[in-house]
Amino acid sequence: MTVTDDQGRSVTLAQPARRVITLAPHATELVYAAGAGQAMAGTIQGSDFPEDVKQVPSIGDGTRPNVERVAELRPDLVIAWLPGAAEPLMPTLRTLNVPVFFSDPRTLAAIPDEVATLGRLFGTEAAADKEAASLRERLAKLAERYRGRPPVRVFIQAGSNPLFTLNKQSIVNDAIGICGGVNIFADAPATASQVGLETVLAARPDAVVSGVSGIEELRALASSWKETRLPAALAGHVYGVDADTLYRPGPRLIDAAEALCRALDQTRPPAPR
Structure with a gap:
Protein backbone atom coordinates (compact mmCIF):
# COMPACT_ATOMS: atom_id res chain seq x y z
CA MET A 1 0.00 0.00 0.00
CA THR A 2 1.07 3.61 -0.57
CA VAL A 3 0.17 6.58 1.62
CA THR A 4 1.28 10.21 1.75
CA ASP A 5 3.02 11.46 4.89
CA ASP A 6 2.99 14.93 6.41
CA GLN A 7 6.03 15.99 4.39
CA GLY A 8 4.11 15.20 1.21
CA ARG A 9 6.22 12.10 0.56
CA SER A 10 4.85 8.83 -0.76
CA VAL A 11 5.49 5.95 1.63
CA THR A 12 5.03 2.44 0.21
CA LEU A 13 4.95 -0.88 2.06
CA ALA A 14 4.81 -4.26 0.34
CA GLN A 15 2.93 -5.64 3.34
CA PRO A 16 1.57 -4.28 6.64
CA ALA A 17 4.24 -3.09 9.07
CA ARG A 18 5.03 -5.54 11.86
CA ARG A 19 7.98 -3.83 13.58
CA VAL A 20 7.87 -0.05 13.95
CA ILE A 21 10.19 2.42 15.67
CA THR A 22 8.74 5.80 16.63
CA LEU A 23 10.93 8.88 16.97
CA ALA A 24 8.41 11.12 18.76
CA PRO A 25 6.02 10.59 21.68
CA HIS A 26 2.98 11.71 19.69
CA ALA A 27 3.82 9.17 16.98
CA THR A 28 3.81 6.44 19.60
CA GLU A 29 0.37 7.51 20.79
CA LEU A 30 -0.92 7.54 17.22
CA VAL A 31 0.34 3.98 16.65
CA TYR A 32 -1.55 2.72 19.70
CA ALA A 33 -4.65 4.69 18.69
CA ALA A 34 -4.49 2.93 15.31
CA GLY A 35 -4.66 -0.43 17.09
CA ALA A 36 -1.05 -1.31 16.31
CA GLY A 37 0.61 -1.28 19.71
CA GLN A 38 1.73 -4.88 19.20
CA ALA A 39 3.99 -3.66 16.37
CA MET A 40 6.07 -1.37 18.60
CA ALA A 41 9.67 -2.53 18.33
CA GLY A 42 11.38 0.55 19.72
CA THR A 43 10.88 4.19 20.64
CA ILE A 44 12.69 7.19 22.08
CA GLN A 45 13.06 8.36 25.65
CA GLY A 46 10.00 10.39 26.59
CA SER A 47 7.46 8.10 24.94
CA ASP A 48 5.46 7.30 28.06
CA PHE A 49 1.85 6.87 26.97
CA PRO A 50 0.03 4.54 27.02
CA GLU A 51 1.43 2.56 29.93
CA ASP A 52 2.34 -0.43 27.74
CA VAL A 53 4.94 1.59 25.85
CA LYS A 54 7.13 1.71 28.96
CA GLN A 55 8.04 -1.92 28.21
CA VAL A 56 9.17 -1.09 24.64
CA PRO A 57 12.95 -0.95 24.04
CA SER A 58 14.49 2.52 23.93
CA ILE A 59 16.70 3.76 21.11
CA GLY A 60 17.87 6.77 23.10
CA ASP A 61 17.18 10.48 22.83
CA GLY A 62 14.98 11.77 20.03
CA THR A 63 17.65 14.13 18.74
CA ARG A 64 20.49 11.58 19.08
CA PRO A 65 19.05 8.13 18.38
CA ASN A 66 21.33 5.12 18.73
CA VAL A 67 21.87 4.03 15.12
CA GLU A 68 23.24 0.59 16.08
CA ARG A 69 20.27 -0.06 18.36
CA VAL A 70 17.85 0.85 15.59
CA ALA A 71 19.54 -1.63 13.24
CA GLU A 72 19.44 -4.36 15.91
CA LEU A 73 15.69 -3.93 16.35
CA ARG A 74 15.08 -4.68 12.64
CA PRO A 75 12.20 -2.25 11.97
CA ASP A 76 10.16 -2.47 8.80
CA LEU A 77 8.85 1.08 9.35
CA VAL A 78 10.07 4.19 11.17
CA ILE A 79 7.70 7.01 12.11
CA ALA A 80 9.53 10.30 12.58
CA TRP A 81 8.51 13.86 13.35
CA LEU A 82 11.07 16.41 12.14
CA PRO A 83 13.40 15.56 9.25
CA GLY A 84 16.37 17.07 11.08
CA ALA A 85 15.97 14.77 14.07
CA ALA A 86 15.72 11.70 11.83
CA GLU A 87 18.73 12.64 9.69
CA PRO A 88 21.33 10.65 11.70
CA LEU A 89 19.35 7.49 11.00
CA MET A 90 18.66 8.02 7.32
CA PRO A 91 21.83 6.44 5.84
CA THR A 92 21.28 3.26 7.87
CA LEU A 93 17.56 3.16 7.06
CA ARG A 94 18.27 3.56 3.36
CA THR A 95 20.79 0.72 3.51
CA LEU A 96 18.26 -1.49 5.29
CA ASN A 97 15.50 -0.34 2.92
CA VAL A 98 13.30 0.80 5.83
CA PRO A 99 10.66 3.37 4.83
CA VAL A 100 10.15 6.48 6.96
CA PHE A 101 6.76 8.10 7.54
CA LYS A 130 -13.36 3.17 14.47
CA GLU A 131 -11.04 5.33 16.60
CA ALA A 132 -10.78 7.96 13.87
CA ALA A 133 -14.56 8.16 13.61
CA SER A 134 -14.85 8.59 17.39
CA LEU A 135 -12.29 11.41 17.39
CA ARG A 136 -14.04 13.15 14.49
CA GLU A 137 -17.37 12.93 16.30
CA ARG A 138 -15.88 14.51 19.42
CA LEU A 139 -14.39 17.34 17.36
CA ALA A 140 -17.70 17.93 15.60
CA LYS A 141 -19.52 18.14 18.93
CA LEU A 142 -16.96 20.63 20.27
CA ALA A 143 -17.24 22.82 17.19
CA GLU A 144 -21.03 22.78 17.38
CA ARG A 145 -21.17 23.44 21.13
CA TYR A 146 -18.97 26.54 21.04
CA ARG A 147 -19.91 27.93 17.63
CA GLY A 148 -21.26 31.45 17.89
CA ARG A 149 -20.23 32.05 21.49
CA PRO A 150 -18.50 35.34 22.32
CA PRO A 151 -14.79 35.20 21.46
CA VAL A 152 -12.20 34.91 24.22
CA ARG A 153 -8.82 36.55 23.60
CA VAL A 154 -6.10 34.13 24.72
CA PHE A 155 -2.40 34.39 25.44
CA ILE A 156 -0.82 30.97 24.86
CA GLN A 157 2.22 30.76 27.12
CA ALA A 158 4.66 28.16 25.81
CA GLY A 159 7.65 29.10 27.92
CA SER A 160 8.81 31.51 30.61
CA ASN A 161 12.04 33.35 31.38
CA PRO A 162 11.87 34.42 28.59
CA LEU A 163 8.23 34.33 27.61
CA PHE A 164 7.34 32.35 24.50
CA THR A 165 4.05 31.98 22.69
CA LEU A 166 2.69 30.00 19.73
CA ASN A 167 1.33 31.46 16.50
CA LYS A 168 -1.40 30.30 14.11
CA GLN A 169 0.86 27.62 12.62
CA SER A 170 0.72 25.68 15.89
CA ILE A 171 -1.88 22.98 16.38
CA VAL A 172 -2.53 24.51 19.83
CA ASN A 173 -3.90 27.55 18.00
CA ASP A 174 -6.43 25.24 16.36
CA ALA A 175 -7.41 23.85 19.77
CA ILE A 176 -7.98 27.38 21.04
CA GLY A 177 -9.99 28.25 17.94
CA ILE A 178 -12.46 25.37 18.19
CA CYS A 179 -13.42 26.73 21.62
CA GLY A 180 -14.14 30.18 20.26
CA GLY A 181 -10.79 31.46 21.48
CA VAL A 182 -8.67 34.01 19.61
CA ASN A 183 -4.90 33.72 19.87
CA ILE A 184 -3.63 37.26 20.50
CA PHE A 185 -0.28 36.38 18.89
CA ALA A 186 -1.64 34.37 15.97
CA ASP A 187 0.38 36.53 13.58
CA ALA A 188 3.70 36.25 15.43
CA PRO A 189 6.58 35.64 12.98
CA ALA A 190 7.58 32.15 14.14
CA THR A 191 5.60 29.13 15.30
CA ALA A 192 7.25 29.61 18.72
CA SER A 193 8.02 33.29 19.23
CA GLN A 194 9.54 35.18 22.12
CA VAL A 195 7.39 38.02 23.44
CA GLY A 196 7.91 40.70 26.04
CA LEU A 197 5.90 40.90 29.24
CA GLU A 198 4.91 44.49 28.51
CA THR A 199 3.55 43.43 25.11
CA VAL A 200 1.36 40.79 26.74
CA LEU A 201 0.12 43.22 29.37
CA ALA A 202 -0.68 45.82 26.72
CA ALA A 203 -2.67 43.25 24.73
CA ARG A 204 -4.87 42.55 27.79
CA PRO A 205 -5.88 38.97 27.00
CA ASP A 206 -9.04 37.59 28.58
CA ALA A 207 -7.23 34.38 29.56
CA VAL A 208 -3.78 32.83 29.80
CA VAL A 209 -3.34 29.19 28.77
CA SER A 210 -0.23 27.11 29.33
CA GLY A 211 0.89 23.51 29.45
CA VAL A 212 1.81 22.50 33.01
CA SER A 213 3.18 19.43 34.74
CA GLY A 214 0.78 19.54 37.66
CA ILE A 215 -1.21 21.60 40.13
CA GLU A 216 1.85 23.12 41.80
CA GLU A 217 3.15 24.50 38.53
CA LEU A 218 -0.29 25.90 37.74
CA ARG A 219 -0.45 27.63 41.14
CA ALA A 220 2.98 29.15 40.58
CA LEU A 221 1.97 30.28 37.09
CA ALA A 222 -1.22 31.92 38.34
CA SER A 223 0.66 33.61 41.18
CA SER A 224 3.31 35.04 38.88
CA TRP A 225 0.69 36.51 36.56
CA LYS A 226 -1.21 38.04 39.48
CA GLU A 227 1.98 39.83 40.47
CA THR A 228 1.95 41.56 37.07
CA ARG A 229 -1.60 42.81 37.79
CA LEU A 230 -2.85 41.35 34.51
CA PRO A 231 -6.66 41.69 34.78
CA ALA A 232 -7.23 38.15 33.47
CA ALA A 233 -5.01 36.76 36.22
CA LEU A 234 -6.66 38.84 38.91
CA ALA A 235 -10.01 37.44 37.73
CA GLY A 236 -8.69 33.86 38.01
CA HIS A 237 -8.46 33.22 34.28
CA VAL A 238 -5.06 31.53 34.13
CA TYR A 239 -5.57 27.97 32.97
CA GLY A 240 -3.19 25.04 32.85
CA VAL A 241 -3.53 21.89 30.78
CA ASP A 242 -1.31 18.83 31.13
CA ALA A 243 1.68 19.71 28.95
CA ASP A 244 1.98 16.28 27.33
CA THR A 245 -1.65 16.30 26.19
CA LEU A 246 -1.50 19.93 25.02
CA TYR A 247 1.76 19.93 23.09
CA ARG A 248 1.77 16.44 21.57
CA PRO A 249 -0.24 16.39 18.32
CA GLY A 250 -1.87 13.06 19.13
CA PRO A 251 -5.31 11.82 20.20
CA ARG A 252 -5.00 13.21 23.74
CA LEU A 253 -4.86 16.73 22.31
CA ILE A 254 -8.58 16.34 21.73
CA ASP A 255 -8.92 15.67 25.48
CA ALA A 256 -6.94 18.87 26.04
CA ALA A 257 -9.20 20.79 23.65
CA GLU A 258 -12.28 19.67 25.58
CA ALA A 259 -10.67 20.85 28.84
CA LEU A 260 -9.65 24.15 27.22
CA CYS A 261 -13.17 24.78 25.98
CA ARG A 262 -14.60 24.28 29.46
CA ALA A 263 -11.98 26.60 30.94
CA LEU A 264 -12.35 29.37 28.38
CA ASP A 265 -16.13 29.25 28.75
CA GLN A 266 -15.64 30.40 32.35
CA THR A 267 -14.31 33.73 31.08
CA ARG A 268 -17.51 34.51 29.19
CA PRO A 269 -20.31 36.43 30.89
CA PRO A 270 -23.32 34.30 31.87
CA ALA A 271 -25.93 33.94 29.14
CA PRO A 272 -29.00 36.13 29.73
CA ARG A 273 -31.98 34.31 31.21
Missing part, protein backbone atom coordinates in the same frame (compact mmCIF):
# COMPACT_ATOMS: atom_id res chain seq x y z
CA PHE A 102 6.93 11.71 8.80
CA SER A 103 4.09 12.52 11.21
CA ASP A 104 3.37 16.20 11.88
CA PRO A 105 -0.37 16.90 12.28
CA ARG A 106 -0.96 20.66 12.17
CA THR A 107 -4.72 20.72 12.86
CA LEU A 108 -7.06 18.82 15.14
CA ALA A 109 -8.82 17.35 12.11
CA ALA A 110 -5.50 15.92 10.92
CA ILE A 111 -5.22 13.72 14.02
CA PRO A 112 -8.05 11.28 13.18
CA ASP A 113 -6.92 11.38 9.55
CA GLU A 114 -3.48 10.24 10.66
CA VAL A 115 -4.91 7.47 12.84
CA ALA A 116 -6.75 6.15 9.78
CA THR A 117 -3.63 6.42 7.61
CA LEU A 118 -1.55 4.47 10.11
CA GLY A 119 -4.28 1.85 10.19
CA ARG A 120 -3.58 1.28 6.51
CA LEU A 121 0.17 0.97 7.11
CA PHE A 122 -0.33 -1.60 9.88
CA GLY A 123 -3.27 -3.46 8.40
CA THR A 124 -5.43 -2.47 11.38
CA GLU A 125 -8.03 -0.52 9.42
CA ALA A 126 -11.03 -1.73 11.42
CA ALA A 127 -9.69 -0.53 14.77
CA ALA A 128 -8.10 2.60 13.33
CA ASP A 129 -11.18 3.69 11.39
